[in-house]
Amino acid sequence: MNKKEISESIAAVSNYLYEKGLVPGKSGNISCKFSENGVKKVAITPSGVSLKSVTPEEIVIVDMDGNKIDEVMNQNNKRDKKPSSEVFMHLKVYKNRNDVKSVVHTHSPIATGFAFAGVEIKRLEGFGPIENTVIPLVDYAAPGTMDLAENVAKGMEKEDIVSLKNHGIVACGENLDEAALLTEFVEESAKIQFVTSLISAN
Template sequence: MKNQAKEIVDISKYLYQKNLVSGKSGNISSRFKGEDGDIIAITPTLASLDSLEEKDVILVDSDGNCLTKGIPSSEVHLHLSIYKKRDDVNGIVHTHSPYVTGFAFTDKKIKRHDRFGKMSSPYYRELEYEAPGTKKLADKASEAIEDDFVLVLKDHGLISVADSLKEAAEISEFVEGLAKTQFISHMLHLSEKF
């Protein structure tokens, strides 16, 4: 547990320093094997990822039952639903980064320029808005991501998944960089018209 808690804290601070989360937004988790099955280490509800400490990390079982004191992120069921459908996923990062979320609030899509997952579309998958923290969002997101590693949540943010929490964080950073570049490119094309 000590290693998982340290990793949650380290990645949380990394995401905050990279401006992929702000205030008390965003949540992350990692899955590891326990004596009685999978255990998920997850950030607590309403916590700033910048000031997180190892003692704040919450452990839950695969049904969401708390194994430690505290309250897990309100998106715990989103994480659990994805873990239940994806044996290849051991790290999940959910961010509200500025450029990706800006795209999520418009009809513009983020073009893919990567090899994460199956390239079935030139754009990242999107899921229409569902209220945060709900079972409906958890169920629909775990279906929509399929075997991909990125899902844009309309009017909300981004989910990145990977074999490790570190890789999921790096994917989130990569997608935010793409969204920023595409936004700047779009603005430069607009300025050419004037």
């Protein structure tokens, strides 16, 4: 896909995840890695914009060091959007994993509740091959910091999804749909585990 198509896909998936309740308010961020004229670039959702209504024109393009490139002017002759504050987390995953083309970070309520409680979510059938029976918990670091980027990248060296303590969920994939569906599925898995625990307690 070209830059325009990637931006359109990110906007569409952003809107979808918001409708599903996985990125409430202005939480969450999505990115895709692509090459243009032999140069690696990343398209990522902007900072401070709800994924409910983000548009293709608001998607920010950065290089592999997080610098904004390919500025597109709006009707006011301005492009003031900044990349997500978690941009370095996305970039670190891409640098560690050549096979990854998309990263999706959500704050889905049930899965995030497990993350705040420090409880691992079981990896149920439907995720694909199960090599780890649970979704790994990544140690807490403040949002937007290099410490968080390092923790997530390390946690995802051999995983396609991780749970961030006191924070949320991060998934990656060979394409945007794959990563987004993983975040949706982990929320459903968390619901099943939560309901099962309530039923078993009675």
